[in-house]
Amino acid sequence: MNRAHLNKLFTVLLAGVLAGMVLAAAALPAALVFGFGFKGLMPYAELPESLHTAQPAQRSNLYANDGRTLITSFYVEDRVDVPVTEVAPVMRQAIVAAEDVRFYEHHGVDIRGVLRALTANRDGETRQGASTLTMQYVRNALASDPRLTEEDRARATEISASRKIREMRYALALERELSKDEILNRYLNIAYFGAGAYGVAAASKRYFSTTPARLTLPQAAMLAGLVRSPNSDDPINGNADAALTRRAYVLDRLVETGQVNAADVERAKAESLNLRPSATPNDCAAVPADHNDWGFFCDWFTQWWNAQPTFGQSPEERQQTLRRGGWSIVSSLDPDVQSKTIEQVLGIYAVTNQRAAPTAVVQPGTGRVLAMAVNRNYSVAANPKGQQNYPNTVNQLIAGGGGIVGYQAGSTFKLFAMLAALESGLPLDTRFDAPSVFVTNYATGSGPASCGGRWCPENASPDWMDGPRTMWSAFGRSVNTYFAWLTQQVGADRVVEMAERLGIVLRSPEDARLAREGAKGWGPFTLGVVDTTPLDLAGAYATVAAEGVWCRPTPVTSITDSSGRKIAAGSPDCRQVLDTDVARAAADAARCPVGDQSMYRRCDGGTAEELRPTLRRPLGGKTGSSDGNATETLVAFTPQLTVATIAANPDDPGDAVGGGVQARQVTAVGKLLAYALRDQPVLDFIPPTQTTAFNRTTPHPGD
Secondary structure: OOHHHHHHHHHHHHHHHHHHHHHHHHOOOHHHHHOOOOOOOOOOOOOOHHHHOOOOOEOEEEEOOOOOOEEEEEOOOEOOOOOHHHOOHHHHHHHHHHHOOOOOOOOOOOHHHHHHHHHHHHHOOOOOOOOOHHHHHHHHHHHHOOOOOHHHHHHOOOOOHHHHHHHHHHHHHHHHHOOHHHHHHHHHHHOEOOOOEEHHHHHHHHHHOOOHHHOOHHHHHHHHHHOOOOOOOOOOOOOHHHHHHHHHHHHHHHHHOOOOOHHHHHHHHHOOOOOOOOOOOOOHHHOOHHHOOHHHHHHHHHHHHHOOHHHOOOHHHHHHHHHHEOOEEEEOOOHHHHHHHHHHHHHHOOOOOOOEOOEEEEOOOOOEEEEEEOOOEEOOOOOOOOOOOOOEEOOOOOOOEOOEOOEEOHHHHHHHHHHHHHHHOOOOOOOEEEOOEOOOOOEOOOOOOEEOOEEOOEOOOHHHHOEEEOHHHHHHHOOHHHHHHHHHHHOHHHHHHHHHHOOOOOOOHHHHHHHHHOHHHOHHHHHOOOEEOHHHHHHHHHHHHOOOEEEOOEOEEEEEOOOOOEOHHHOOOEEEOOOHHHHHHHHHHHOOOOOOOOOOOOOOOOOOOOHHHHHOOOOEEEEEEOHHHOOEEEEEEOOOOEEEEEEEOOOOOOOOOOOOHHHHHHHHHHHHHHHHOOOOOOOOOOOOOHHHHHOOOOOOOOO
């Protein structure tokens, strides 16, 4: 065995024995001094995965679609890794001076430090642990690795000779694999600096609202002094005098080691701490106070994240991934469009109104959600007795879920009957002489729409709706009896299937049961008697705007992991679900309700004709009223944007909003679209072929 190997072996054996003696003298029974054997004292230990590929918890940041505006962060430990090259040299010098002055001289275990600690502990004047920076890093990495069991993480900080020896062995092995700068980098990113700040980047922001690269000498010395006792010396929540004392200690050590001259240190000591604290927001309740409305988008983002299998096998595991993974998430939220959306929503109903106007804005062709707004405070503050969602709520009134099943959207569901008919081969020019009341073959119970046990809807305005109709004019004037007849021609089950294909989620257990067990006899489905949400509705109509391409609504534009790698979960999830010409035909008919004109000039009236003149660009859409005007709905779309808004009382479905609110909805949606599209080119819809418009054909297969 050569001299180098003998030296290494001697170093390890001596370190192990002395480590046990240090601990024994400091805290353990005397028997422990010689109680450990030499079986485990090998020169080096095989490194566990925690040290090969360290995974300390890092904060994830959620940004608006500009990639710069922070919506909020998610974390269990406020940490974001930075390369050592982005840490000011004085900070690197300070941490070495404070914690391990011989860091660049030893090989992971400092024998001089062990002997010094042994002497100090034996004399009883002070207690020293002799841990090098490398050993401290080993302890922190093992104690914080989420891949380990709770028992394994606890072993990393237990007071025992075996733990100290294990640290030494791992430290020696680690220094064979990593350079000193790599170890220092890992240490700076994992160390706890107090006040909830893990790692030098979070600490720089927490105490001084700056970055590690811009730390000054007194700032760096203070931060380096905190890692010994981060809780008690924290100057924000603990002891500012202790922080000053530790800062002075570090500054003196920097002079002693020749890193900094004495004059600079004296000037640094003369400065006060000059704290500029800033807290990192955590979770959706911490969105900026002046953008409280962002909370509903943030809430839906977490709902979306919890459903992604990419991030774990269960919602709980996916939440842990979000809060520990260091993701950089660029969302689809457009702050400009969001600001206009909440402004227009408040024009429909104020926050002080118990009725709500949840609204969603979706981009056709990508499914990206640009805005979500409702006239509510995103807050868990108490509400008046009997009010669950007024004026404060964190329930998802716009996207549904978490107990919110949605609201009836009335005649907007006629789109699905029209699409099913077009797909079956019926043309837009399908004619039917619509009566005031149409008795269908669908069985129903008692009620105003029952004629001898058969469902028999009536037209809301017979003088304007009755008579010969095509899909163009029936959709424009919202003729109930035409669409009841059309549903009977193609089959109610095909209408239900079409709605679900375009993303309508039946969250009500009873609605889901009927779709599963009784769709063939569910004629009233066509008139929107089921609960839905503005987001689902916007996504469905966006499919028509995108010529039959359905995109799953998404709150993200891109997702980048902690190593800078973009992952596929951030990309749009789109597929062709309708024949292109079928979608074009539906878009052509959808121009009629909102005052536009079809390419074949077959529109002859609409329920929201005042919308098109305010926008001055090609437009499609539909209004919807549930029975007794309990809810009012408006959907409008261009090739670039889709908006859906529903007026309802989430806490009292029996509180009918009345038809008068529709005028405010039309005004709000018109202003919103005009603003959001102000810098975008005017695009027209491509007309359907004459065959699809006027001739019966074989079925058009969907996807």
